[in-house]
Amino acid sequence: MIERNAMGKAADGHPVSARVRRQKATDQAIAAAAVEAALELGFDRVTVEMICSAAGVSRSTFFNYYSSRDAAIIGRTIAAPTPEQTDRAMSGHPGSPVDGLLDLVVPAVASFATGPELRTARARLLAGQPAALRQYSAGLILVQNNLTEAAEAWLTAHPESARLPGRPRVEATLAVTAVYAAMQAVTGGWSIPLREVPDPLAACHCVIESLRTLVGLREPAPPGPAEILKLPVPAEEVPATGLRERKRRDTESRLELAAVRFALERGFAGVTVDEICREAVVSRSTFFNYFPAREAAIVGRPLEILTGAAAAEVLAPHGNDLPTGVFALMAESLMRARVNPDVARLRTELALKEQAARDAGTATLVDAGEALMNVVRDWLIANPQHARLPGQPAAEAVLASNAAYAGVSVLRAGWLAVAGDPEASAATFAAAMDDLRTVLEDRAPDNTAESA
Numbered sequence: 001m002i003e004r005n006a007m008g009k010a011a012d013g014h015p016v017s018a019r020v021r022r023q024k025a026t027d028q029a030i031a032a033a034a035v036e037a038a039l040e041l042g043f044d045r046v047t048v049e050m051i052c053s054a055a056g057v058s059r060s061t062f063f064n065y066y067s068s069r070d071a072a073i074i075g076r077t078i079a080a081p082t083p084e085q086t087d088r089a090m091s092g093h094p095g096s097p098v099d100g101l102l103d104l105v106v107p108a109v110a111s112f113a114t115g116p117e118l119r120t121a122r123a124r125l126l127a128g129q130p131a132a133l134r135q136y137s138a139g140l141i142l143v144q145n146n147l148t149e150a151a152e153a154w155l156t157a158h159p160e161s162a163r164l165p166g167r168p169r170v171e172a173t174l175a176v177t178a179v180y181a182a183m184q185a186v187t188g189g190w191s192i193p194l195r196e197v198p199d200p201l202a203a204c205h206c207v208i209e210s211l212r213t214l215v216g217l218r219e220p221a222p223p224g225p226a227e228i229l230k231l232p233v234p235a236e237e238v239p240a241t242g243l244r245e246r247k248r249r250d251t252e253s254r255l256e257l258a259a260v261r262f263a264l265e266r267g268f269a270g271v272t273v274d275e276i277c278r279e280a281v282v283s284r285s286t287f288f289n290y291f292p293a294r295e296a297a298i299v300g301r302p303l304e305i306l307t308g309a310a311a312a313e314v315l316a317p318h319g320n321d322l323p324t325g326v327f328a329l330m331a332e333s334l335m336r337a338r339v340n341p342d343v344a345r346l347r348t349e350l351a352l353k354e355q356a357a358r359d360a361g362t363a364t365l366v367d368a369g370e371a372l373m374n375v376v377r378d379w380l381i382a383n384p385q386h387a388r389l390p391g392q393p394a395a396e397a398v399l400a401s402n403a404a405y406a407g408v409s410v411l412r413a414g415w416l417a418v419a420g421d422p423e424a425s426a427a428t429f430a431a432a433m434d435d436l437r438t439v440l441e442d443r444a445p446d447n448t449a450e451s452a
Contacts, residue, residue: 027065028115029055034072035121043125043132046073074136075122078108080146083153090154094161097151097175098440102204105147105179110195119193130292130302130367137363144180145359148172163439170410174432174439177409181402182207185395189373211399212440214388215323215433252290253340254280259297260346268350268357271298299347299360299416302367306333311375312382319386322396323403326376327429330365330404331418339419348420351413361416365408373397407432 033054037046048069052062066072081089081104089104090097114122126133151172155162164171182204184190186197194200212218258279262271273294277287291297306314306329314332318325351358377397380387389396407429411417418425 026055026057026061028118030057030062030065030072031075031114031118032121034069035118035125038073038125038129038132039121043073043129043135070135070139073122073125074132074139075114076112077139077143078105081108081150083150086150086154090151090158090161094158095163096442097155097161097163097171098178098208099205099442101147101151101175101179102182102201102208104150106183106194106201106204109183110193110197110200112193113195114193133302133367134293134295134363137366138359140366141359141362144176147176147179151175163441164435167435170432170435171439173409174406174436177402177406178208178211178436178440179204181211181399181406184402185210185398188394189370189398207395207399208440210389210392210395211403212442214396214399215403215437215440216321217437217440251280251282251286253343255282255287255290255297256340256343257346259294260343260350263298263350263357264346264353268298268354268360295360296364298350299357300337300339300364300419302364303330303333303372304337305329305368305371305375306336307375312379315376315379316383319383322376322380322386322388322400323407323433324429326372326400326404327407327426329375330372330408331422331425333368334419335422344416344419347416348413351416358414358416362409362414365405365415369401369405373401376400403433403436406436410435 030051034046034051037050037054041050046069048059048062051069051072052059055062062072066076071077086104090100092103093099126136148169149172152168155168155171159165159168162168162171183194183200185207186200186203187194197203209218255276258276259271262275262279271294273284273287276294276297277284280287287297291301296302305311311329314329315322315325318328347357347361351361373394374397377393380393380396384390384393387393387396389399408415408418410432411425411428413420
């Protein structure tokens, strides 16, 4: 459909037709009915039939507008780009995958039009219902995977433009994450639609300059080479205090071990709550007292970020290298959850074996993204001497958190690797930050050695 603005005009300024207005009204009615039903009944209980009845449309009409009930409730995502679209954007910026991806992605995201009431309702839904947030995070990861695959294919076909010769997947992953960081920063953490940002493409290019400053490619430069972060190694078993706590921890470990072992045997999607309960010898009600869904038993719950003085203690030693400080905060938050070491090891094994499990593990980190950025923002406000983007604590927190996420994304087992092997993860993260700086450099790539 033609994109239109709030004044009932198409993007080219011409009035839209009555047919287009009817399409827009139907689209909004379906989405509003879907979100209202999810808020009232719960995300998992909503059906397409319920949405159609509330919106006064048929099933066929529903699927003319939305591919699934999740899309109607949470919102559409951008389609995977075609090779032609990718080549057109990336070829315009040879040697700068980030700039090419900005040209590819920003116009597509900016084309979405959502009214303020619907945005507010969806924000309430995501804040109040973990199931909706999980699905939102899964959709975001799917889009990032699609863009990464498109960029990887282009870099493989154009090695002369690569900044990380021979590693197109790593380069694509880091570039896509940088693009998302820029969009999230210019929209104030998605608090406003990208289409409402004046000249969103230029704004995102400007934010990439801020990201370059943050990671040390611009003045002021960080003081000397960054050290490899020393992450705490989780204890083999921390004694629980009290009989009730020991029983709780024992039950939790039995459930997690059963869940991960079944996933390793038959695949992430093949595990059911009933068989986890039978293996762990607990009831379904007991299972749901511990975990909101089977995915949480397999890959872990959403990360609970440290706050206040505990967070400040972790961030302070890395005040001149905030992305590393954010990674340290993420890792320390995970370690304090005291995951059973056997469970952590098996989750890493599962993530290496199956992409779906790795993505689900990453989603537990994405779910915690807003809390993480808020903690980092508050720390920067309280410690402005550490700011590399003075007067912009919210934007700096967004960029630093996304830079840390980029480093985690290139770990072979993703986020699940951090609990399984903290020392190796920290070393890989430090190398990933060097790679991110290389990908962000705004000069022609030096591939002379490879050419020779």
